Amino acid sequence: MYKIGDKIRIISMKGEDHYNGREGIIEYIDGLDQLHGTWGGLAIIPEEDLIEVINSEVVERVN
Numbered sequence: 001m002y003k004i005g006d007k008i009r010i011i012s013m014k015g016e017d018h019y020n021g022r023e024g025i026i027e028y029i030d031g032l033d034q035l036h037g038t039w040g041g042l043a044i045i046p047e048e049d050l051i052e053v054i055n056s057e058v059v060e061r062v063n
Contacts, residue, residue: 002026002035002046002053011050016042023054 002008006026013019024039034043035051044051 002029004029007054008035008037008039008044008051009054010039010044011052013042013044013050014048 004026007023008026009023010019010021019040019042022039024037026035026037028036030036030043032045034045036043
């Protein structure tokens with residue numbers, strides 16, 4: 001459903017109200033499908049937290 005490069009907005013994060021409204025880019029999805037990115041130090045748990053995708057982009061790295 002979510003992919004690396006998606007820009008998201010946190011609507012609500014369980015137990016972490018100060019994250020509500022933050023935006024960021026998904027940089028990594030771990031083995032538990034938790035989302036990690038530029039919004040701060042905590043992972044988003046899609047089954048518990050409410051987020052919306054602002055835009056979806058394919059991110060490519062050129063080495």
